[in-house]
Amino acid sequence: MDRSQLLKGTTALLILGVLKDGELYGYEIAQRIRERSGAFIDPGEGWLYPALHRLEKHGALQASWRDGGLGPRRRYYRITEGGLRTFNAQSAEWEQFARSVRLVTAQPANA
């Protein structure tokens, strides 16, 4: 019923996916994901920040505080080499999973 559960297991992929194209800070990551998905995925702050912390702890991301000029300070995230490897692995995993779901749910030509 919920689209919510679909997110599980893909949050790291989404974050790494936007960060592999350049350094961004948290709030901006959320915007990028929202934009690129055509507003279909709206990152909740409740999982975004915890997920960023997890990825940093696992060494997939490196972070640094920086002044944002206007407004509050920002925490910028940059993807590491390990993070890029994680992204590639998870991306392949996701593609195969998606393929599998499609295989299972597809209409057989004639049953």
Added chain:
Amino acid sequence: MDRSQLLKGTTALLILGVLKDGELYGYEIAQRIRERSGAFIDPGEGWLYPALHRLEKHGALQASWRDGGLGPRRRYYRITEGGLRTFNAQSAEWEQFARSVRLVTAQPANA
């Protein structure tokens, strides 16, 4: 890291996907999903049976005990009209979600 979390939110879709092509019992549902996915998805009994119970309670499935000839009795499941509607809705939802993930993680032509 886990492929495990990817399953969340897709189990109903997988089950309804194989049942829309005909009546099956639980054990058989697991086999079908395994086969159709090229063994990539291996339904654990820990989620399969609870998921079947959920779907039955929600009216998406109708079930009946029947003798299996050889071996223990089997519980056969048949998809209802409501279940078919659920399948169609979730299938569309899934496709859009998958599309979104691909959009977010895709390589931009030139950044």
Added chain:
DNA sequence: GATGTCTACCTCACATGGTGATGTAGACAG
């Protein structure tokens, strides 16, 4: 100078639901 609204970060109680182990039982083989 108090209120409102952005940006920007963070945390937490709660609920969902998959994982892996374990249990029961029938049928059949060796």
Added chain:
DNA sequence: CTGTCTACATCACCATGTGAGGTAGACATC
């Protein structure tokens, strides 16, 4: 009588998303 396959089921555990709440800076408006 032990093992293996079918066939169903349940449970403690854990990961993680949801939704709400909190802090704080900057700026506008009245």
